[in-house]
Amino acid sequence: MSERAKITASHLARLALVYLRQSSAAQVEHNRESTERQYALSGRARELGWPADRIVVIDEDLGLSGSGTAARSGFARLTAEVALARVGLVLGLEVSRLARNNAEWYRLIDLAGLTDTLIGDADGLYHPALFNDRLLLGLKGTMSEAELHVLRARLDGGIRNKAAKGELRRGLPVGFVWGEEDGEVRFHPDEAVCTAVRQVFAHFAETGSARRVWLWFRSEGLKFPLQMHQGGEIRWVEASYTAIHRVLANPVYAGAYAYGRTRREIVLDAAGGRKKRLRRLPRAEWQVLIPDHHPGFINWQTYEANQERLAHNTRPGPHKEGGAVREGAALLQGLACCGHCGRRLHTHYRGRNAAPGYHCPGKVLTEGRGAYCLSIGGIQIDEAITAAFLAALEPAGLAATIAAAERIESDREAALKQWRLGVERAHYEAERAERRYRAVDPDNRLVARGLEREWEERLCALDAAKAELERRERERPRVISEPERNRLLALGPDLAAVWNAPTTAPRDRKELLRTLIEEVTISVDRDKASSRLILRWKGGALNEIAIALPRSRPATVRTDEDTIALVRRLAVHYPDSVIAGILNRQGRATAFGHRFTSGRVGNLRRHWDIPCCEPTADPPEGELLTIKKAATVLGVAPSTIHRLLNDGIIAGEQLTPGAPWRIRLTDDLKACFDGDAGDGFLPMREAMRALGVSRQTVLQRVKRGELAAVHVMRGKQKGLRIKVIGQQLGLFERTA
Numbered sequence: 001m002s003e004r005a006k007i008t009a010s011h012l013a014r015l016a017l018v019y020l021r022q023s024s025a026a027q028v029e030h031n032r033e034s035t036e037r038q039y040a041l042s043g044r045a046r047e048l049g050w051p052a053d054r055i056v057v058i059d060e061d062l063g064l065s066g067s068g069t070a071a072r073s074g075f076a077r078l079t080a081e082v083a084l085a086r087v088g089l090v091l092g093l094e095v096s097r098l099a100r101n102n103a104e105w106y107r108l109i110d111l112a113g114l115t116d117t118l119i120g121d122a123d124g125l126y127h128p129a130l131f132n133d134r135l136l137l138g139l140k141g142t143m144s145e146a147e148l149h150v151l152r153a154r155l156d157g158g159i160r161n162k163a164a165k166g167e168l169r170r171g172l173p174v175g176f177v178w179g180e181e182d183g184e185v186r187f188h189p190d191e192a193v194c195t196a197v198r199q200v201f202a203h204f205a206e207t208g209s210a211r212r213v214w215l216w217f218r219s220e221g222l223k224f225p226l227q228m229h230q231g232g233e234i235r236w237v238e239a240s241y242t243a244i245h246r247v248l249a250n251p252v253y254a255g256a257y258a259y260g261r262t263r264r265e266i267v268l269d270a271a272g273g274r275k276k277r278l279r280r281l282p283r284a285e286w287q288v289l290i291p292d293h294h295p296g297f298i299n300w301q302t303y304e305a306n307q308e309r310l311a312h313n314t315r316p317g318p319h320k321e322g323g324a325v326r327e328g329a330a331l332l333q334g335l336a337c338c339g340h341c342g343r344r345l346h347t348h349y350r351g352r353n354a355a356p357g358y359h360c361p362g363k364v365l366t367e368g369r370g371a372y373c374l375s376i377g378g379i380q381i382d383e384a385i386t387a388a389f390l391a392a393l394e395p396a397g398l399a400a401t402i403a404a405a406e407r408i409e410s411d412r413e414a415a416l417k418q419w420r421l422g423v424e425r426a427h428y429e430a431e432r433a434e435r436r437y438r439a440v441d442p443d444n445r446l447v448a449r450g451l452e453r454e455w456e457e458r459l460c461a462l463d464a465a466k467a468e469l470e471r472r473e474r475e476r477p478r479v480i481s482e483p484e485r486n487r488l489l490a491l492g493p494d495l496a497a498v499w500n501a502p503t504t505a506p507r508d509r510k511e512l513l514r515t516l517i518e519e520v521t522i523s524v525d526r527d528k529a530s531s532r533l534i535l536r537w538k539g540g541a542l543n544e545i546a547i548a549l550p551r552s553r554p555a556t557v558r559t560d561e562d563t564i565a566l567v568r569r570l571a572v573h574y575p576d577s578v579i580a581g582i583l584n585r586q587g588r589a590t591a592f593g594h595r596f597t598s599g600r601v602g603n604l605r606r607h608w609d610i611p612c613c614e615p616t617a618d619p620p621e622g623e624l625l626t627i628k629k630a631a632t633v634l635g636v637a638p639s640t641i642h643r644l645l646n647d648g649i650i651a652g653e654q655l656t657p658g659a660p661w662r663i664r665l666t667d668d669l670k671a672c673f674d675g676d677a678g679d680g681f682l683p684m685r686e687a688m689r690a691l692g693v694s695r696q697t698v699l700q701r702v703k704r705g706e707l708a709a710v711h712v713m714r715g716k717q718k719g720l721r722i723k724v725i726g727q728q729l730g731l732f733e734r735t736a
Contacts, residue, residue: 003125007048011088011118016050017078018042018091019098020059021066028063034093035062041091044120050089066100067148071273075099079108085115094121095137096144105141109134163259163288170259173250174227174234175297183257185294192421193225193234194297199414200247201298201306208309208511210248214241220415221468223422236422248310251289254303255296260287329506330356331382331513332520338374339523339532345374355379358522376524376531376549384545385520388535389513390499419469426465430458524549559591564608567601571610573624576601578660630663636711644711681710687722698722 020038022028028035045055060074075098081087090112092098099105112119113128119137120126126133162168167183175197179186187194199222203213217224217239224239251258265277283289291300298306328347336345338360345358356378433455440448498504521534529550535543563583570579580596590600605612627645631638644650645661682690687698687707701707708723 003048006118006125006127007089010116012049014054014088015081015086016045016048016055016089016091017081017087018045018055018057019061019074019078020057021061021072021074021097022063023065025063038093038097041093045089045091048089048120048125066096066098066104075104079111082108082111082115082117085117087115087117089118089120089125091120094144095140096147099141100144100148102141102145105144106138109137109141160259160287166257166288166290166293168259171230173247173252174225175247176252176294178230183293185252185257187295188234190225190234190425192418192425195418195421196222196225197247197253197297199418200244201253201302202414204248204306204309205302208514209313210245210310211241213248214239214244217244220418222415222418236425245310248306251303253297254300255292255294255298256300256303257290257293258286258288260285328356329354329382330358330378331385331506331509332358332378332522333510335513335517336381336520336522339521339534341373343373345522347378356382374522374524376522380547380549381522381531381533384533384547385513385517385535386499386509388543388545389516392516392537416469416472419465419472423462423465423469426458426462430455430462433458559604563588564604567604568608568610571605571613573613573662574660575613576605582660624662624664627661627663630665633665640711681708681712681721681723684720684722687724690724 018038018041020035022031022034039057039059042055042057046052058074058078060077061072064070064072066072078087078090082090090098090108095105098108109119109128111117113134116129118125118127126137128134128137159168165183169178172178172185175188175193176185177188178184199217200213203216204210207213207216222239223236224243226235226237226243227233228235247253261281263279263281265279266274267277269275328349330347330349332345333347334344336358337343338345341360343360345360348357348359349355350357357376358378358381359375360373433451437448437451437455440451442448499509516538517535518538519536521536523532524530525532529548531547531549533545533547535545537543566583567579570582574582576598580598580601583596583601588596590596594600602612604610625633627638627641631641634641641650641663642661650663684695684698688695691698698707702709702722710721710723712719712721
């Protein structure tokens with residue numbers, strides 16, 4: 001069947017889609033002929049009979065791969081239009097332009113066959129609904145996918161062959177540059193860059209922690225070199241932990257050539273789409289590893305030791321040693337293990353002085369909660385380990401002291417060297433800016449002004465670097481003199497004094513222990529009050545130490561008898577919270593010197609079998625009530641009851657100083673708080689005038705029962721009413 005015979009009026013009534021694609025941005029930029037050939041396919045569509053208004057060019061996927069790993073919006077749009085039966089013809093320069101994977105290619109063929117859509121390329125037109133055309137399209141798609149595989153295999157084979165010889169030029173980390181010969185790697189010509197990298201390895205050898213190296217750079221205010229790509233300009237930025245860790249973990253710094261440390265994998269995301277993932281491989285799966293390929297900042301043995309140290313600094317898994325040293329006082333943190341179950345011991349700190357201790361949560365993990373496999377204080381353990389360590393280290397004490405003195409002086413000198421190199425770098429930048437300014441044409445003022453401004457900025461940066469260097473040189477500690485050095489060397493034989501010096505931090509002691517001790521196994525026998533330590537030194541030597549534990553003999557502590565007797569009297573009338581307040585107001589304390597609380601009062605009652613207070617809901621006549629409850633019953637304020645108690649108008653009871661007052665509510669007391677006083681009762685002022693005495697005298701007579709008094713309330717007015725009818729007062733009584 002000819003091509004024209006496959007085209008029907010139904011096809012011409014629909015759209016003709018011209019699909020364009022090139023695999024990379026470099027092809028789009030440089031392979032212009034291929035792009036023009038694909039755009040020219042719209043002219044072929046017009047030759048086949050489609051008008052210009054029904055020809056649509058889809059060029060959204062220029063620069064995207066057709067292997068299926070990249071999301072192509074243009075191809076998705078084409079597939080959607082074909083599925084909606086809006087397309088009569090799909091044109092591409094060749095099948096590989098539409099898709100290089102059978103998953104997408106056969107999906108397009110199936111949709112085109114169902115919707116009666118033609119597919120065309122440089123060889124002709126095909127109808128996917130016809131068997132022969134569908135077979136030919138399937139073969140072309142398979143060949144396109146195989147072609148991609150063959151091309152990739154050829155490229156990868158050449159790359160691996162060159163990498164196996166160490167000649168493949170990949171991106172080098174900061175501090176290295178490629179030489180002129182094949183596979184030649186050199187140090188960076190900038191001395192400041194190499195010095196910064198060397199400082200990383202030097203301080204890691206001293207501290208053993210990437211984080212502490214990073215903190216040292218931050219504390220000294222030092223910059224770290226950053227290079228975005230090979231051959232790019234070196235920028236000096238604030239040191240980051242990631243940059244420090246990458247320097248320590250990269251084998252290139254150890255003089256090794258490594259290739260294939262990562263692998264690209266295609267996985268499915270949550271939506272079912274394909275995406276690429278980069279996975280780091282263990283060293284055993286690297287494709288190429290050539291030690292001693294080029295000069296390095298460290299040797300390969302040092303690199304392997306650094307990797308092992310970094311691995312130990314991470315959080316260890318179950319039954320594994322490791323963990324970076326911390327600031328706590330427990331010396332065996334990360335080294336101690338349980339002698340009963342073999343698990344790694346945890347550290348804890350208790351008491352006011354934060355005394356260290358070790359415990360094993362083995363039974364918590366295997367038998368439930370609430371029990372430890374082992375729990376022991378760390379003071380005696382650490383003292384025994386320290387004595388054994390110092391005894392083993394004593395022959396090397398003098399050399400260690402000399403090395404410590406030299407390190408103190410070299411650390412500051414290394415930091416100052418970085419700042420001196422920074423001044424040199426700033427001086428070079430200023431001179432280069434000056435040369436550029438002087439080389440410009442004076443008449444070209446637009447360029448001259450910009451270069452002049454850059455020159456001024458470089459000069460300012462140079463002045464700032466010089467000022468900072470001068471400040472740090474002034475603040476530099478003085479060099480140890482010869483007499484001081486001799487006195488320091490005299491401390492060599494006495495390692496215990498150096499170990500116990502206030503300037504020796506717990507972190508330093510732990511670092512020293514880890515240089516010789518591999519593991520310490522602790523087992524405890526509570527029946528014999530003893531502990532057994534097994535030290536495993538570096539190299540496999542074992543040492544056993546027995547420690548006698550102090551037996552716990554708690555002293556007899558008892559609350560004093562007066563407090564117990566008082567609690568016994570108060571418990572009949574008051575709850576525990578009220579009793580605690582009474583005892584605290586009297587200045588009493590528990591047997592251990594603590595303030596009383598409701599819980600401590602309750603524990604004291606239960607220990608001495610003292611019953612608690614059980615108040616009734618409806619108090620009977622004449623029952624003792626607190627002032628607050630009595631005021632509620634009588635309908636007055638508690639302050640009124642307090643005032644009448646102080647004046648002696650009503651009677652009250654208090655079991656002990658500090659205890660609350662209580663009022664016995666009787667019928668006579670209720671009658672004294674009647675709202676209507678009756679005849680013969682006068683207000684206080686009128687009673688004073690009638691009797692001719694003072695207010696205090698009237699209150700005293702009421703208190704002695706010689707005068708009757710009633711507390712009345714009329715609206716907002718309230719007060720005492722005194723009965724004075726029938727009272728005969730003598731001369732002396734009146735004057736009193």
